[in-house]
Amino acid sequence: MFSHLLSFFCAHRFLVWSLTLVLLCMAGILVLRGPYDTRLDGIFSKGSVSERAMSLLTQSGLSDQLILDIDATERIAGLDDEAILWMETIAGNLKILPGIQEVTFHILPDDLGNSLPEIVRTLPQLLPPPEPRNPEEICTYALRQLMTPTPSVTDFLRYDPYGLLPPILQRLDALRNASGLRFDVTKSFLCSPNQRHALIRLTLSVPYSDTGRTAKLLQEIRRQTSCAPEGIRAHLLGAAVHTLGNEQVIRHDLKFIGYLSPLFLVLLFLIVFRGDWRCLWIPLIPAGALILATGLLAALSSVIQLFVLGLGGSILGLAVDQGIHIYLACQTPRRFETLSRLAPPLALSAGTSIAVFALLMALHSPALRQLGFLAACGLLLSLATSFFLLPTLLTPRKNTAPLHQQNLLQLPRHAAWLLLLLGTTAALTLIATRLRCDFDVRSMDGSPKEVWADETLYAEIWMPHPPPMLLLRSPESPAAQDLLTALTAHPLVQPADFWPDARARQANLASWRSCNLTAWEEHLRAAAQNFHLQPPGKADFFGPFFENIRQGLANPPETPPAWLGTAYKQLRSNDIAILFPSSAEGIQEILDSTCADAALITPDAFRHALLQDFGHQLTWLACAACVVVGLLASLILHSLRDTILATLPVLATLLWTAGILSLCGRPVTLMVAIAGMLLLGLAIDYGVFLAHWKRENFPPTSTIPKAMTLSASTTVFTAFLLLFSQHPVLFDIGLVLSCGIGTAYIFARFLLPAILQRKNHANVLVMLLGITVFLSSCTTYPRRAEISLDTARREIAVPHQNVTHFQAKVTVRFLWIDLPMLVAGTADNQTRLLKMVCLSPSGATLLQFQATPEEIHSLDRAPLLPERTQWLLEKTALGLARTFLDNTPDIPDSAKWSHGGLRFAKGERHYLYAGNPLVLWQKSQRRRSHRSWLCKRLSPEGNAWLYQDFFARISLEIQAL
């Protein structure tokens, strides 16, 4: 059937190509039309916690703010009058720049005394009226204040006899403490405590994502601040700086990759295909497929995420593999027959990749769905166009030796190479067990190091401990009010502290209007006369208070007073309120239980949100991808053995990539996880072609080895170039793809064929699997020459205290969840009881328990932890009890010295003691033939342990303090 189709296409090539060009033009128009979105918001799933947080953050106006950190560290006079004058001038100049909406330098009016009338006029809206007080007490208090040698105290007493102002002014203090910003309270502008730094806040009217206009604005700001007095430097910080920094880095990287990659591809093809210019159709066809797929995406989507295009484009660059196979097949004498035989493996390799990418469309993230569509559609189109169009352009060349007969690389047969590769696999498997997960969004930020250096300095000077922040949309709405009610037990600073909502203000006004101010005034006047504060015929001592209160009641001001206005404006932007809770503990659970549109912003909260949003989706996706790939492979290969063979390179790819990531200290970030999914779909291609090659009994004339080599070369080289990029996203993708594809190639091209061509290949494969499993559970321990049991008993009989007190850092790992804790407790070895308190890193108690290694006597879980964590906490408690108790059992006479250590069993418990002097290195509990749990020492110093519960799949990393 394929032969007939190919013949048809070759016979009607003009018609086919005309149609293709028309479609390309149409797609091209759609692609140029766009529109495109450059923000990273689209990567978050709709309605997810992280998407909500990002949306609120963007709309709160925080991302439209820039901070100008004026650094006078090198100025001898510091922030003297000349420096302050310059800052005031700069603030004035910047205010008139197009693109800047507001500039804040002075945060408080210079003199609170002058602001007192304005503040008192707003008091009836800010607060309910005070409780009636004894006028004599008020006068006594006034005299007491006047007797201290304190200037400017008279005005405060006259304008505030009832002491209403200090609680309001204390709210400014509370805001300062809650915001984490350290500054000198005696200055009217934001001045650091060391008097060497000042801040100017700029609110932009240009969105930070509009990089063109933002770049010009930042350039102008830098130009204006460059003429600072001697010793003063200005640092710019903000989301716009990060966006521009990322763009600069990506542009630089893509320039480097964009030039080298096509050059290499062209050279490679021309060299390998011996100057046949028609080989340049190989990369051109996927490029055309990309345009068609993008046009289709543009027709179906309202907006396209730009970074999806970049990622999708690089995936389609990998589709040159199909073209390479087809080109080589076209060089054979019976090309259509060869192509027809190649059709099933081509279809399978493309089909598995398409299936994996199509699964991305099941995610809730709009950007990833677009990526899935673009990659799947593009691969399908690339396969179709490569298979049916490429042969129309290629006819076998005359007078040349068939290319497929040239083997680029010989199969290494020497056993040493095989053992080396097997050993490396086992070692990397062992290392891969230490791989950690970190979905920190900063791992996707590729800002230049100067930007990070400025931010580090800012944090050091101004905000060493960034506080948690709660963003709340429409704080007057019923849902928001419910949330605020639920948060009553959590102290927090909110905009309503500085300017209550309209309803609260009206209620306060009504309360004040119901008071008998005249009576209050008369009583106070009489008391003041008695205390000689009221000279006859002169103005009332407390008159200014009543005068301004009456004005405030008659004409209530519509805006907060200047002293509170700046704080209010910082906390309330558009329709979003910014609240500062004193602690983040328990807030997320309250948020989850209400339907308010709110988000908790802390570095940890965002990381956990991303993990929560993507963790189970990606896990589900990985499982589904494995199932789909397996099913497709078995459907086409019709053989379980060949299906397993096809998946072996994928398994090796995942192990090697995980091991290399762990070796390089790189965690699994969001981009690594996504690249890993892509790797799954790409690595299977090599397994599929290996299975096909095996079916042909590895003939030397097969085109498959050369095609594998070429396709791996193109992919690995392109991915290798990404390792030189400065952007962490590109670097992570490059690392994953270069390691993964390289591994898949090595296994599919060399190792597995070498093993399969041995007579005992099945045994070798089983041995490989066995070695890997065995080594993954191995631990080394210090060897020692054999000693007698009595000596051993003396060495391990440490001063045996009934109670041992300790502290430790513990990380509980369960699936993708990492729960760090600080634990403190006592271990009573006589009663075999462990009493422990587990605290979160911020000091909140998570759990208290009493347990033996077999059972839990009591366990109190913190209310903030949901009930579904009970099981995990119980397993944690048992794990800690098993780790800290029963560490010095009596050594039975049946104990054996083995491989430099003392091994014995007591019941189901197995122990290994090693080192000099003997210490416990490992203990485990075995039931029948398997281990139910294992506890092993990780460090010779003896203060790090790893506990694993194999049934529950929980592990604890314990670092004693």
Next chain:
Amino acid sequence: MKRILALLMLAFLPVFADTSLEEFIQTLKEKLPAIQTYRGDFTQIRHLAMLDLDLTFQGTLLYETATGNLLWRVKSPLAGAFRIYQGKLAQWDAVSQKSVQIATEKLPWLKLLQGQLGDWLAGNLENLQKFADLEKIGDRQVRLTPKEGILPKVATTMELHFSENLTRVEKAVLHEKNGDTLTIHFLPPALNNTIPPGDWEF
């Protein structure tokens, strides 16, 4: 001729005035004793300009230069005190017999007072010159115009009046920005005697 001489004298007066301040500072340096501890009575008069009202308070001042410990005890018209002792600020009310601790950061003026009172009581114009511009306004009076810190925010000028024999500060006057005046008359103090710890109690 006399007119010419008078004009010449007037022309040179600024030179003499400048020299006079320097000489005055030098003279004070020689005559004023260094103060390690200060115990003396005072009369504080607050003039409230808006009400044209004078409020008079009498009391005792204890001060220790090295530690900055300060006790301001008022006896009339009502009893009370505030104290800065070992870095902590407390205010005491004789009626309720209760004292309240206050963070010094909330009252930066008192922190300034603690730091500079020694210089004011000792008439150390050399040190005070760092924070204020000096001007001699009489035989024994000096005007200080604060130029940095929080003092310019609360006061326009300050005056120090010295005793006839220039051996102590007998009056300090603070002109506040709102027009009020704070005048403190210092009676002859006991200087540099050890202050027992019990004397710092309220």
